[in-house]
Amino acid sequence: MLYEELMFDPSLLLRFTIYRYLEQSQKQILSISQLSDDLDLNYQQSVIELNEIDHELAEIHPEHHSFMLRAGKVNIDNLSATVDEYRYHLLKQAVPFQFILYFLDEEDPTVEKFCEKYYVSRSTVSRKIEKLKKYLKRFNLRFTYTEAGMSGDERLIRIALFDILWLGTRGIDMPLKADNQVIDQLVEHYREYFPLSRTFFGIHELRLFTAIFLKRIERGNFVKYDPRYNFLMKDNPYYDFTSLETLVPVPLTSRQLKGESGFIYFLAHYAPFYTIRDDTSLRQTLHDFEVRDNPVNEFVTEFRQFAKKTLFPDQPGVMDDPLIVGNLLNITFAYFIFRQPFPNIMSQVIPHNDRPSHGEYVLEQNILNFMQSASENPAYQFSRSVHELMGKAFKHLLLPSFNQFPYSENLHVGIAMEHNAIFVRQLYRFLEDLKFVEAEPYDNSLSEDYDLIISSSLLLQKERSHLPIHVLDHNYGEKDLIPLYLLLRNTYDKKNEARKV
Incomplete structure (x- = not known):
């Protein structure tokens, strides 16, 4: 279920x-x-609804x-x-979002106090x-009410x-009451470990x-602390397990310090973060997973050997790309640790x-065939309960590099326009740039x-209304080619849908 469907009631x-819909419209007047x-x-x-939206925009921007x-x-x-600003405005009215902010920010949160604060009944909250709640149950997480919060791992x-x-915020606001100085000190101290810190949104x-x-x-x-981290972190000087104590305002026991670090x-x-090849954290990851025997690196190595022969026989070097290898290691490591589904932004x-x-x-x-076979190997027992989830994650990572053309048919397009180069030259050049289209003058x-x-x-x-015809006026411009491209792409996707077996 998509994010807005989880968070909003029907009216929101x-x-x-x-x-x-309005934001995506190509028209000025609708x-x-x-x-x-x-x-x-x-x-x-x-x-x-439009009048209500109009009033809400005035609340967001008084100069509206x-x-x-x-x-x-x-x-x-x-x-x-923006869509992000309007979404956030609506979320502030949404009970699930309000409830989460409430139990994170309040010192003694209870559902009764929440109901009083937001003038809602307990049944409405439920x-x-x-x-x-159903979405979180997939990860063995649940809301608590005696003390408002969440329980689980x-x-x-x-x-x-x-x-x-x-x-809900996409970086436009910090929704929590937080000490920005402490946050900035922690981010600055640990940023070298996180490849996303090299990006604009990553810092947010x-x-x-x-x-x-x-x-x-x-x-x-x-x-x-999870002992499954050991092969990566134990006795590894790259990972500092002491400095956190001086950076947080909460006293930590040695056990808590080790667990939090x-x-x-x-x-x-825990996610395929790597997008920059010249990244010190990527080089460190490749080194750390390689120098000690561990099932994560062994699994990824075996998969890469399989993929070179089966998935990329014409370009096996894809599977040696450090970005691919690093992200495969991260995906596998997360499932090696959790061995169950875990929250994933992309699914929302x-x-x-x-x-x-x-x-x-x-x-x-x-x-998936590889995953099924590997899960039966005692050395990869960790993958048995999650091999399908791992397989889908691997697929999404590799799909942009996978050559789909041997498994697809190009579109056969007929051009039924006056045979005049002034009319058709730009159209043919546009279609030639689309690798999935074969165009020719229309033959009745x-x-x-x-x-x-x-x-x-x-x-x-x-004359022939049943034919798939797209009308393009003589004075078409680049804007007119945008809906044509979308139609061509949609037609191509439908033509090449997976055959039901």
Whole structure:
């Protein structure tokens, strides 16, 4: 389930859906009737929601000028907030988001006090967090109410809290009451371990993770050291297990210090963070996983050998790319540690694709076959309960490098326009740049064989309405080629959906 579906009740979700629709519109002036048709709403409902959005924009930006026009139209240019700003505005009204901020910020949080503060009943709280509760249950996490909070593996709690708060704020605000000086000192001290610290958004992510870390230890919620870290961290001078004590305002026992320090270093490896080849943390990761015998590196090495022969026989060097190797190690290490599903930002922002291309299907099946076989090896027992999840993660990492063309068919496109170079030259050059398109002048005897016909006239459509025809006017420009590209890509994807077996 996507993030907004987890966090918003139906009324908030509807307004967010409308706002995102408005933001994505290519028009300056949009009719409310068109919006209603596209979103399957009745006209009056659309007017009510648009007026509510208009008022909310004035709350976000007092200088906002109304986007509502006469004659049932809206002015898209007057949208004064980004999608991220509007989402965050709505989240402040959403019970799940309010509840999480409440139990992180308050010293003695209870559900009764929360209900008093936000003027909601306990039954309303229970109803409105139900979807999020079901989502967290997948990770063996649950909300608590006697003392408002969460219970389960503390590491997973913090990762889940980060995902929820980051996707709600996207760096535009620090949602927690936090000591910025302490946060900055911690981020500066540990940034060298985190490849994301080299990026603009990465620093904001680290600051939020640090704020959550501080809030949890201030409330007495500590992480235990996991012996599964040992092959990477034990007696490794790269990992400092002492300095944290001087950086936090909370006294730590030696056990707590070891547990919290170990978790910080684990966080540097729990996701495929590497995007920059010239990165000291990447080089350190490749070195550390290589110098000591461990099942993570052995598993990745065996997978790379398999992939060179089966997935990339024409370009085996892909599997020696340090970025690929480092990210495979991180993915495998996280599942080696948790051995169960854990919160994942990508699953909340990318819709599940139940109609993959044939090439993607082939890639995934080959990887899953390897995973199934490897999980039966006693040396890789850690993968038995998570081999399918690992396989999908590996697939997403490798898909951009995988050659899908042997498993796909190009589009056969006919050009039914006046045979004049002035009209068609730009179109043909545009189509030639698309590797998945084969274009030729329209041949009426082959009309049934074309995946798409591009025409400058409605004449062909009137004569043969069943044909897939896209009308492009003579004076088309680059903006007119954008919807054509989207149509071509959608047609190509449908043509090459994985064959059901």
